[in-house]
Amino acid sequence: MSNGSVNSQTILVVGGGIAGVSAAVEAAESGYEVVLLENAPTLGGRVAKLNRYFPKLCHPTCGLEINFQRIKKLKNLKIFTMSSVAQVAGEKGNFTVSVKTTPRYVKANCTACGACAQAAESDVANAFNYNLDTVKAAYLPHEMAFPMRYVIDPSVIGTPEADKIKAACSYDAVDLDEVESTFDINVGAIIWATGWRPYDPAKITPYSYGESPDIITNVEMERLAAHDGPTHGKILRPSNGEAPKKVALIQCAGSRDYNHLPYCSRICCLGSLKHAAYIREQYAESEVDIYYIDIRAHDKLESFHVKLKADPQVSFRKSKPASIEVGDDGGPIVKGEDTITREVYARPYDLVVLATGMEPSNAQDRAPVTIEQDEYGFMVPHQGDKDGMISAGVASGPLDVSMSVQSATAAALKAIQAVSSNA
Ligand SMILES: Cc1cc2nc3c(=O)[nH]c(=O)nc-3n(C[C@H](O)[C@H](O)[C@H](O)COP(=O)(O)OP(=O)(O)OC[C@H]3O[C@@H](n4cnc5c(N)ncnc54)[C@H](O)[C@@H]3O)c2cc1C
Numbered sequence: 001m002s003n004g005s006v007n008s009q010t011i012l013v014v015g016g017g018i019a020g021v022s023a024a025v026e027a028a029e030s031g032y033e034v035v036l037l038e039n040a041p042t043l044g045g046r047v048a049k050l051n052r053y054f055p056k057l058c059h060p061t062c063g064l065e066i067n068f069q070r071i072k073k074l075k076n077l078k079i080f081t082m083s084s085v086a087q088v089a090g091e092k093g094n095f096t097v098s099v100k101t102t103p104r105y106v107k108a109n110c111t112a113c114g115a116c117a118q119a120a121e122s123d124v125a126n127a128f129n130y131n132l133d134t135v136k137a138a139y140l141p142h143e144m145a146f147p148m149r150y151v152i153d154p155s156v157i158g159t160p161e162a163d164k165i166k167a168a169c170s171y172d173a174v175d176l177d178e179v180e181s182t183f184d185i186n187v188g189a190i191i192w193a194t195g196w197r198p199y200d201p202a203k204i205t206p207y208s209y210g211e212s213p214d215i216i217t218n219v220e221m222e223r224l225a226a227h228d229g230p231t232h233g234k235i236l237r238p239s240n241g242e243a244p245k246k247v248a249l250i251q252c253a254g255s256r257d258y259n260h261l262p263y264c265s266r267i268c269c270l271g272s273l274k275h276a277a278y279i280r281e282q283y284a285e286s287e288v289d290i291y292y293i294d295i296r297a298h299d300k301l302e303s304f305h306v307k308l309k310a311d312p313q314v315s316f317r318k319s320k321p322a323s324i325e326v327g328d329d330g331g332p333i334v335k336g337e338d339t340i341t342r343e344v345y346a347r348p349y350d351l352v353v354l355a356t357g358m359e360p361s362n363a364q365d366r367a368p369v370t371i372e373q374d375e376y377g378f379m380v381p382h383q384g385d386k387d388g389m390i391s392a393g394v395a396s397g398p399l400d401v402s403m404s405v406q407s408a409t410a411a412a413l414k415a416i417q418a419v420s421s422n423a
């Protein structure tokens with residue numbers, strides 16, 4: 001890409017989740033040149049991986065598809081997937097951004113016919129399903145992927161399997177010679193919408209994640225419940241494929257804890273209430289215990305909490321479990337003390353779901369910029385008028401989808417103000 005198509009009036013958005021897509025579309029619809037970078041092969045971020053999302057419990061494709069239709073009408077919005085920022089130099093109104101793109105090995109003329117996947121022999125971990133299953137080494141990231149374009153896993157490049165994959169494509173869409181590339185763009189403002197990642201449950205050692213397949217995380221639960229997930233939407237015990245009868249949902253797993261994430265992630269209480277609803281919808285006889293410090297169901301979503309409290313099969317147990325152990329039968333046992341009844345308990349479950357919190361996706365690997373970040377790596381929002389750098393969505397702090405979209409709209413306005421002052 002040459003520098004000629006973008007300039008100091010151009011707005012760069014980094015991260016193509018719901019926040020980044022919203023900010024990019026809002027700025028482009030206002031007439032500005034916008035470049036959107038996403039380091040995954042598709043747009044949508046973590047929202048695309050949800051089964052359904054509150055407040056209305058719609059399928060995530062509803063909200064995303066509306067944005068994708070808007071994108072298709074925008075000639076002044078350029079999108080680069082599998083691309084990220086390597087370096088930023090300059091200042092508000094005149095940034096030079098070095099963009100790094102990793103190879104997809106599939107060109108834009110891919111028709112998503114799937115012949116390459118049929119020719120592929122190797123299986124690779126399925127990142128879309130949080131590695132709960134595998135896909136072929138030539139794969140479509142998910143059924144609603146945008147762009148609707150296959151990817152070839154780098155592990156097969158240089159092998160006879162890659163040649164077989166290429167030969168299977170009747171459209172000459174496979175390019176095995178693609179290499180990592182970098183190019184520079186000149187932009188006037190940058191919106192960072194790099195989002196979040198789940199806190200690593202293996203760090204919470206008393207909770208034995210990885211020691212029993214029946215101890216999973218909240219994001220994995222979203223995929224188990226999704227029709228395009230590893231169990232086609234049926235919530236089953238990973239250990240034996242049976243329906244779980246007793247399920248424990250553990251709130252604040254690693255959150256509000258100075259050994260892990262000291263802050264509240266704001267969304268995971270509602271996430272677990274949603275998971276209780278998923279389980280109760282599928283299994284009329286099931287029992288769900290929610291272990292909590294306090295339930296934080298913000299704004300109008302309190303009604304969701306009230307509805308679940310009325311279900312006699314759902315119990316709210318005020319306790320932060322001390323440990324989760326693996327019993328002789330391989331199933332998890334939740335241990336602790338109830339802070340209301342003072343009962344010391346050790347209860348066996350078929351499935352335990354850890355409500356792990358959200359940490360900024362750049363928590364370890366800080367963004368290559370001077371934008372102010374707090375002690376946890378969240379980027380301090382709305383400095384657009386000052387330095388041309390703005391954050392949006394969960395990159396700026398734990399938010400739900402509607403709050404992320406609101407912050408994205410605000411970020412688009414700040415970016416417009418930043419580049420307009422250069423006019
Ligand atoms: C278990 C759980 C359930 C939830 N359920 C709901 C719900 O029902 N309703 C609701 O409103 N909210 C829900 N949320 C919250 C919701 O997931 C977030 O509000 C939403 O993901 C925020 O979107 P985002 O665009 O800010 O971040 P993300 O979804 O994380 O998107 C960020 C994007 O940026 C990309 N990226 C990251 N770094 C770079 C980089 N350096 N360069 C280029 N691209 C980059 C990522 O690949 C990603 O695509 C839930 C959260 C959890 C933990």
Ligand code: SF4
Pocket residue numbers: 106109110111112113114115116117150168169170171172173174
């Ligand atoms: S790369 Fe070729 S074979 Fe694979 S889905 Fe695209 S068009 Fe079909």
Ligand code: SF4
Pocket residue numbers: 251252253255256263264265266267268269270293294295296355357
């Ligand atoms: S939202 Fe709930 S589960 Fe998540 S950190 Fe806050 S109190 Fe804990």
